[in-house]
Amino acid sequence: MEKEEKKFVNKAEEDEMEIYGYELCRWKLVLVTVGVICSGGFLLLLLYWMPEWRVKATCRRTTLKDCEVVLLRTTDEFKIWFCAKVRVMPSLGANPLQNPDPIVHKVSNGHAVHFCESAAEENKNDLKKYLPIRYFTHHSVKYFWNDSVQSFDIVRGLDESTFCSSIHNEHSRGLTKGMHEYRKAFYGVNEIAVKVPYIFKLLIKEVLNPFYIFQLFSVILWITDEYHYYALAIVIMSVISIVSSLYTIRKQYVMLHDMVAAHSIVRVSVCRGNQEIEEILSTDLVPGDIMLIPSNGTIMPCDAVLLSGTCIVNESMLTGFSTAKGQLVRSILYPKPTDFKLYRDAYLFLLSLVVVAGIGFLYTIVNSILKKVPAHTIIIESLDIITITVPPALPAAMTAGIVYAQRRLKKIGIFCISPQRINICGQLNLVCFDKTGTLTEDGLDLWGIQRVENARFLLPEERACSESLLKSEFVACMATCHSLTKIEGVLSGDPLDLKMFEAIGWILEEATEEETALHNRIMPTVVRPSKQLFPESKQATDQEMELFELSTGYEIGIVRQFPFSSVLQRMCVIAKTLGEKRMDAYMKGAPEVIASLCKPETVPVDFESVLEEYTKQGFRVIALAHRKLESKLTWHKVQTINRDAIETNMDFMGLIIMQNKLKKETPAVLEDLHKANIRTVMVTGDNMLTAISVARDCGMILPQDKVIIAEALPPKDGQAARINWHYADTLSRCTSSSPAINSEDIPVKLVHESLEDLQMTKYHFAMNGKSFAVILEHFQDLVPKLVLRGTVFARMAPDQKTQLVEALQNVDYYVGMCGDGANDCGALKRAHGGISLSELEASVASPFTSRTPNISCVPKLIREGRAALITSFCVFKFMALYSIIQYISVTLLYSILSNLGDFQFLFIDLAIILVVVFTMSLNPAWKELVARRPPSGLISGPLLCSVLSQIIICLAFQIFGFFWVKQQPWYEPWTPDSDACNTLDATNSSSAHDGNETEDEHNIKNYENTTLFFISSFQYLIVAIVFSKGKPFRQPCYKNFLFVTSVIVLYVFIFFIMLHPVESIDAFLELVCVPYDWRLKILLIVVINAAVSVLTETVLLDMILWKVVFNRDKQGEYRLTIPQPPQEAVDRCGVCFLSSLFGCRKKAPKAKYMHLAQELMVDPEWPPKPRTTTEAKVPSQENGSYQIITLT
DSSP states (O other), X not given: OOOOOOEEESTTSTTOEEEEEEEEOHHHHHHHHHHHHHTTTHHHHHHHHOHHHHHHHHEEEEOTTTOSEEEEEXXXXXXXXXXXXXEEEEESOSOTTSOOOSSSOOXXXXXXXXXXSXXXXXXHHHHTTOEEEEEEEETTEEEEEETTTTEEEOOOOTTSSOOHHHHHHHSSSOBOHHHHHHHHHHHOOSSOOOOOOOHHHHHHHHHTSHHHHHHHHHHHHHHHTTOHHHHHHHHHHHHHHHHHHHHHHHHHHHHHHHHHHTSOOXXXXXXXXXXXXXXXXXXGOOTTOEEEOOTTOOOOOSOOOOOSSOOOOOOOOOOOTXXXXXXXXXXHHSOOOOOOHHXXXXXXXXXXXXXXXXXXXXXXXXXXXXXXXXXHHHHHHHXXXXXXXXXXXXHHHHHHHHHHHHHHHHHTTEEESOTHHXXXXXXXXXXEEOTBTTTBOSSOEEEEEEEEETTEEXXXXXXXXXXXXXXXXXXXXXXXXXXXXXXXXXXXXXXXXXHHHHHHXXXXXXXXXXXXXXXXXXXXXXXXXXXXXXXXXXXXXXXXXXXXXXXXXXXXXXXXXXXXXXXXXXXXXXXXXXXXXXXEEEEEEOHHHHHHTBOGGGSOTXXXXXXXXXXXXXXXXXXXXXXXXXXXXXXXXXXXXXXXHHSSSBEEEEEEEEEOOBOTTHHHHHHXXXXXXXXXXXXXXXXXXXHHHHHHHTTSSOTTOEEEEEEEEOOBTTBOOEEEEEEOOOOXXXXXXXXXOOGGGSOOOOSOSSHHHHHHOOEEEEEEHHHHHHHHHHOGGGHHHHHHHEEEEESOOHHHHHHHHHHHHHTTOOEEEEEOSGGGHHHHHHSSEEEESOSSTHHHHOSEEESSSSTTHHHHHHHHHHHHHHHHHHHHHHHHHHHHHHHHHHHHHHTTTOOOXXXXXXXXXXXXXXXXXXXXXXXXXXXXXXXXXXXXXXXXXXXXXXXXXXXXXXXXXXXXXXXXXXXSTTOOOOOXXXXXXXXXXXXXXXXXXXXXXXXXXXXXXXXXHHHHHHXXXXXXXXXXXXXXXXXTTBXXXXXXXXXXXXXXXXXXXXXXXXHSOOHHHHHHHTOOOOOHHHHHHHHHHHHHHHHHHHHIIIIIIIIIIHHHHXXXXXXXXXXXXXXXXXXXXXXXXXXXXXXHHTTOTTOOOSSHHXXXXXXXXXXXXXXXXXXXXXXXXXXXXXXXXXXXXEOO
């Protein structure tokens, strides 16, 4: 096959994949079939788990043009393989957006058309009109062959590369039925079909998990070795685990299905090409269909463009899989693997256990051969050592802590759809917050108005509904310049418009359909003052009566509306007052924009300073403007006039000041996060100065901190892109009459001679969305430096919020995101821990949803995440020690051709291990956040030392007990006639053996077995206590009632059967009688073992080694080493050797952001100085990507 260029699907997108073509190979299929039969089906399982091997083992490589199977590999860090079968669909054409030609016979993809479904000749002739369109389906999305790029691609709709003029000229007439069916063949059904799988299908998929296959292998092995009871217990546990898992998975499918189905299918009216109106289901809609929106409104079942008329859209619903929301649902159905160091290290740790098992495997074989053990026994025992070393219950034990954490989160109103993310939340060291609705209250309240007369600002006024302002142009603008409408009698629209309209107390009336039909033209929406604005009419004066009559005679009709545009940052209406000859134009929007469209002589000279004062105090400011239109402008001319002709030469009327209050919980929560060294960042769509003000108010930026505004400008007129650096004012907390502070007068010295001064200085970067976009495109090298200290990101679009999260993750931050709206969905999904404060669409994307509508959920989630993470470490370490302790016991017993008994295994695994594992995970989170994070992985110095030290301790004491028992004077190889107890004490016959006992075929009963059983049983409990860490991430273990009770009961029981043997229990556990003095010696061994284990863990590791590591790697903040007090210097000298051992000395921090921070601390050119400009690299330059120029 000729070398084919590497092809991609979804190029440069989040789910980009490499694609390779294959065709079936018969001789490979035969070989694989033989291999499956010879391996007893294991090869088939292996190929089921490995799609790449499956395709390469049964197919041969070919071009995508001729392939029958495609092999896909993600281009992200996971490099996951998928495979899909290529199918053929008959179609009249290859492009759904172009009219098909049913007459001309075509050949597509280099293939002739071959159809043989019909025997009738006319059907054959009809089929010749069709083209074979090749496609495959992956994760609910169809990829069709594209001849132009010689690869597969998704079908694009009208939302890409389609001009507005084309929408109106070419796509505004509707589709014929034939064209509709043609497009539907490509686009499919307009819905997200979340099918709830059958239980049997889920069962098969779950049972074929490698974990359960290993369980099955272990059970078969144990049954062969006659460990029937233990095997039965494991089977019961596995069944319970499978049933529980199936219930959880199916419940999640049902929940997602119900959530999507909640947006019920509706019937819609569409226009066909022949002007015919057809009613169809919303699932049958395709791109290009023209919908008619009924006057009483409807649920919008798709993304659409408004061609004519006006409408108000509250929220679009979940539609097809190819939409943004469909992608969110797909991300839930087909989640990416969780990239977390703990899980990567877990696999390495398991691999090391497999290596240990391999050593035991070889040792068992060699030892058994030397002792001439039968071959079948050698096979069974050597394989059994593997099942002992790699505990089958490890995955269930690891998830216990997460399940408990999930339940605790649910109790405090935080719901989780991705439980694995709980552990990752324990590592969060930066949290991004949306502003409106998250840090601040949802709604805006009218703080006041400030009108302009004769180009001068009047004093601020609290109320806009006073009688003196009733007929003012200012109030008329507030009454008309909005997009409000009545839906089922209730005034609806933008919340900001609603607040403004309610503040003046006017009434809005819309024309009915009958009125519009009667006058044969569109009747305007009318607004008028309400009667409540006037005094009671009973004792009214003549003047008051005149004003009262005015309420019925004074009304304004909205003739035409130019809707709000986020690009233009304004909206405009044309209105006519009843009885007036000329019409009026009213405009509102961003103050800077409105002022630029007004006559300069009408704008106050102190406009900018007044506006700045309001925005710095966190107010949302809207400017109003008015213009009297020419009398020649008639009704009909107004309906066709260009917007630009209206929005010019306006008279500036003043400002509306809206207040967005902080939620009462916000400052305290942010303070807790700062104390815990967790960075906080604001990412909002609001104004820059408003965002900075809110950041200062809530404590995100402290009063003494400096704020550097990065204003980036794109290339223009031959000039390179540049960044202008401005230093924002420190907000004065005095009265409004205080003079404004000049930003250039602020003493700024960010490069200091002493490290102490450097420690005290903090600065923050702030920028808007436009600047962020320019920096991402032209200043890539600056991005890490800016996000390192970036605190306020204003006017950010939804995709820019996602890009910011990615930029922070690129410098190794663990990023949390907290938001409440649809524009936060992408960032919530991308972040390591996304927390939605809304139970609407944002919750679909977010792993966590809080029913408490404030940010107090963030520290709670992080605390639970830290507790769950430490629990995972504890459980993993305990399970590893459990395996190794049992491995040591069995290996020592194998040396004398013995083993643990069936019920001994059962007692250890069920009565000790399971009880301990599922109770030691119950420790709740610590009550507050501390200023350090738990380690993120198992492969770290302290954790490895902890595990290895305990392994060595347990190994030493087991070996000591194993050989010491042989040195006892009463010791002899045990036989059914042995009676060591009565050898020393003839009167003690309580445990004498019968003599008629059946022969012990497996040599379970012996003194070594009994000794190791007692020692190892205590060792399990010792390491459980040692590893059950409490403060500072979890509550201490003594507060875990179930764990403490379980351990005490087990200790008492084992002490009891060891010191006061009960014949029935000894017989059940296959223990032999040993002298009482040896039992006391075992007790001594256990006590010394416990003391050594506890001292090693608490003194050597917790007090010395952990301190070294955490001093080296302060999480969430970077610090330089400064002179320390004498006692700290002594501590540092005391751990100098360990510091060198673990590479802590003179070693750069692992996290990129910490390494970068250390570099910038000694960089005299950073941060940029005031009034400087950073230019992008000029193309002719070879070195450097930007240069700094000081402007004069």
